[in-house]
Amino acid sequence: MFKNLIKKLSTEFDKNKYFIFIKLCIVIMAFLIAFLLTSICITAAGANPFEVFISIIKGAFGSPERMTEILVKATPLIFAGLGIAIAFKGGFWNIGAEGQIYLGAIAATIVGVKINLSPFILIPAVIISGFLAGGLWALIPGLLKVRFGINEIILTMMMNYIAIHTASYISHGPFRDPDGSLPQTAELFKGACLPVIINKTRLHAGILLAIFLCLLCYLIFKKTLLGYKIKAVGANPRSAFYGGINVFNTMIITIFISGGLAGLAGMGEVCGIHYRLLDGISPGYGYTAIVVALLARLHALWILLAAVLFASLDIGAGFMQRTTGIPSSIVCIIEALIVICILGSEILERKLMRKKVEK
Amino acid sequence: MLDEILTATFITGLLAAAVRMATPILLTALGEIYTELSGILNIGIEGTMLAGCLAGFIGTYYTGSIFCGILWGIITGGLMGLIMGILSITLQANQVACGIILNLLSLGMTSFIFRVVFGVTILPPNIKTLTPLPLPIINKIPFVGQILFQQNLMVYITFLLVLLSSFLIFKTGWGLKIRAVGEYPLAADTMGINVYNIRYICVIAGGMLAGMGGTFLAMDLGMFVDNMIAGRGFIALASVIFGRWKPHGVMAGALIFGLADAFQLRLQALGYNFPHEVLLMLPYVLTIIILTGILGKSHAPAALTQPYIKEK
Numbered sequence: 254m255f256k257n258l259i260k261k262l263s264t265e266f267d268k269n270k271y272f273i274f275i276k277l278c279i280v281i282m283a284f285l286i287a288f289l290l291t292s293i294c295i296t297a298a299g300a301n302p303f304e305v306f307i308s309i310i311k312g313a314f315g316s317p318e319r320m321t322e323i324l325v326k327a328t329p330l331i332f333a334g335l336g337i338a339i340a341f342k343g344g345f346w347n348i349g350a351e352g353q354i355y356l357g358a359i360a361a362t363i364v365g366v367k368i369n370l371s372p373f374i375l376i377p378a379v380i381i382s383g384f385l386a387g388g389l390w391a392l393i394p395g396l397l398k399v400r401f402g403i404n405e406i407i408l409t410m411m412m413n414y415i416a417i418h419t420a421s422y423i424s425h426g427p428f429r430d431p432d433g434s435l436p437q438t439a440e441l442f443k444g445a446c447l448p449v450i451i452n453k454t455r456l457h458a459g460i461l462l463a464i465f466l467c468l469l470c471y472l473i474f475k476k477t478l479l480g481y482k483i484k485a486v487g488a489n490p491r492s493a494f495y496g497g498i499n500v501f502n503t504m505i506i507t508i509f510i511s512g513g514l515a516g517l518a519g520m521g522e523v524c525g526i527h528y529r530l531l532d533g534i535s536p537g538y539g540y541t542a543i544v545v546a547l548l549a550r551l552h553a554l555w556i557l558l559a560a561v562l563f564a565s566l567d568i569g570a571g572f573m574q575r576t577t578g579i580p581s582s583i584v585c586i587i588e589a590l591i592v593i594c595i596l597g598s599e600i601l602e603r604k605l606m607r608k609k610v611e612k
Numbered sequence: 613m614l615d616e617i618l619t620a621t622f623i624t625g626l627l628a629a630a631v632r633m634a635t636p637i638l639l640t641a642l643g644e645i646y647t648e649l650s651g652i653l654n655i656g657i658e659g660t661m662l663a664g665c666l667a668g669f670i671g672t673y674y675t676g677s678i679f680c681g682i683l684w685g686i687i688t689g690g691l692m693g694l695i696m697g698i699l700s701i702t703l704q705a706n707q708v709a710c711g712i713i714l715n716l717l718s719l720g721m722t723s724f725i726f727r728v729v730f731g732v733t734i735l736p737p738n739i740k741t742l743t744p745l746p747l748p749i750i751n752k753i754p755f756v757g758q759i760l761f762q763q764n765l766m767v768y769i770t771f772l773l774v775l776l777s778s779f780l781i782f783k784t785g786w787g788l789k790i791r792a793v794g795e796y797p798l799a800a801d802t803m804g805i806n807v808y809n810i811r812y813i814c815v816i817a818g819g820m821l822a823g824m825g826g827t828f829l830a831m832d833l834g835m836f837v838d839n840m841i842a843g844r845g846f847i848a849l850a851s852v853i854f855g856r857w858k859p860h861g862v863m864a865g866a867l868i869f870g871l872a873d874a875f876q877l878r879l880q881a882l883g884y885n886f887p888h889e890v891l892l893m894l895p896y897v898l899t900i901i902i903l904t905g906i907l908g909k910s911h912a913p914a915a916l917t918q919p920y921i922k923e924k
Contacts, residue, residue, distance in 0.1 A: 294724065397903075407850045408900060411896040411903075414892075418889040419889070544712070580727040582720045592713050593714075596713065598703075600704050
């Protein structure tokens with residue numbers, strides 16, 4: 254029966270519409286399976302899954318303040334998710350967004366604490382320094398990978414730990430707030446702080462920059478030569494080389510942009526929210542962003558949506574834990590299961606599409 | 613400072629600790645050798661270790677027997693390996709992506725299960741730890757005996773497994789089959805080897821060993837905290853590359869990491885006014901230096917990360 258349905262659909266739709274339809278069906282199925290499996294977990298923990306899900310939704314969208322909090326949370330995920338998506342597209346498995354976030358945060362802090370200028374100069378300065386620091390940090394494993402062919406997955410992973418400890422050293426050591434007792438740096442000068450968009454919330458201008466960069470990335474991949482080169486190198490570096498693309502340069506640019514975008518996430522956290530560097534400034538945004546990028550299938554515009562989805566799950570989870578007593582880590586399980594289902598269903602998608610093409 | 617470090621007791625203590633701390637990494641890395649030789653890069657071993665760690669902890673907590681705990685850990689690790697296998701072999705999904713997701717899943721699952729099982733407690737729950745089991749006679753050898761032969765049972769088993777793995781991989785038909793599948797699956801298939809079966813067996817065995825490595829950590833410390841593997845799974849991955857997919861080389865890599873870890877802990881304990889963050893970075897910096905290939909290039913299994921698609 255299922256086969257007949259597919260046959261009918263594939264004859265009715267033209268190729269493009271059929272592909273989109275199949276993709277949509279698969280994503281919806283993946284979500285359903287993920288929620289079903291999570292419900293089993295929740296039931297096993299002795300709660301009603303519907304209550305838990307409703308509580309998450311209430312927690313996330315219950316009040317305007319919470320909804321702005323979602324965007325606050327989504328900002329670093331968008332930045333880092335974009336960075337990761339670009340790297341993955343270009344064939345560089347960048348697991349090091351977490352470290353690049355920390356480096357961006359460190360650079361922005363140093364600029365913001367040391368230099369006191371008007372916002373018109375200082376804000377671009379912190380943005381650029383965050384981008385540069387993240388990009389250069391990514392270039393270390395990047396060059397090792399491109400030049401010597403060393404596995405970047407483990408390199409970037411190890412660099413994360415080094416970056417986290419460096420940030421910890423900076424906030425405990427040389428830049429420690431002389432007036433405070435907490436292990437954190439002094440507050441940034443006012444000029445380095447990103448303006449708050451909506452009064453009495455924490456929503457800062459970083460979200461606007463994130464959305465702008467999303468659109469920019471979308472256009473780069475849709476319209477420009479650079480986007481084409483990155484995709485070609487990622488798909489097959491050897492044929493890209495024979496096609497006349499400078500693989501080395503393209504890879505280096507890809508990696509630099511990727512790290513830089515993740516660095517902006519750190520800059521946003523420092524200059525938009527905390528106004529100083531402190532321990533654990535990124536609670537794993539770099540890893541969540543990988544999942545965001547995978548869920549969005551490395552597509553710039555979908556990253557916006559995926560980041561907002563994950564941020565709302567996160568905000569909802571805290572509320573849910575307080576009201577139902579179910580640990581908030583259930584959200585982590587939901588996220589992982591959704592992406593596992595999507596990854597697992599890719600073969601189905603490929604098979605269905607091949608069938609259509611063969612006809 | 614130096615005269616405090618260069619004493620016999622400090623050095624023997626340090627080396628003994630290094631052997632103990634290398635054990636979970638070594639167990640996991642041994643498992644990863646099988647997995648990678650068969651052509652699957654399982655980054656999810658970090659999560660597999662974490663799952664094994666919690667399973668071992670809960671198993672020991674409820675049955676009261678360390679042996680049962682280890683068994684639980686191994687079975688859980690095997691299940692994680694099976695998930696990885698289904699995703700990467702049968703469903704042909706991207707192995708790197710699958711590994712990352714498995715880590716995330718495990719992080720969420722362990723934290724969730726731990727809280728559901730134990731609730732929010734003021735005092736963290738404890739289990740009994742592995743006791744040292746000095747081997748008769750040879751533990752009396754000065755230095756060497758103290759370092760190598762006064763460890764617990766799991767350490768001995770791990771180092772026996774190194775010998776066993778060497779033999780299995782390089783001297784038996786099984787090992788040849790595994791390597792063939794990882795190098796040139798199409799040729800192996802033509803020769804009548806079932807590529808899928810070999811890969812499934814390897815990825816599950818790798819998961820079991822990683823699960824065992826995770827349990828070792830729970831047994832060694834007698835407790836469980838969120839994300840307590842803290843990158844040891846990734847260090848195991850690095851030591852596989854360091855050891856060039858050979859059990860003996862991998863053992864050397866794991867021992868170096870164990871040494872760096874033990875050294876950093878001990879220097880901290882001595883209480884010098886030295887930025888301890890630098891010491892915490894030490895194992896990771898070392899990994900990068902080693903990976904940069906100062907010790908020469910290595911040849912990875914040719915079909916690593918490539919799913920095998922059988923022609924009809």
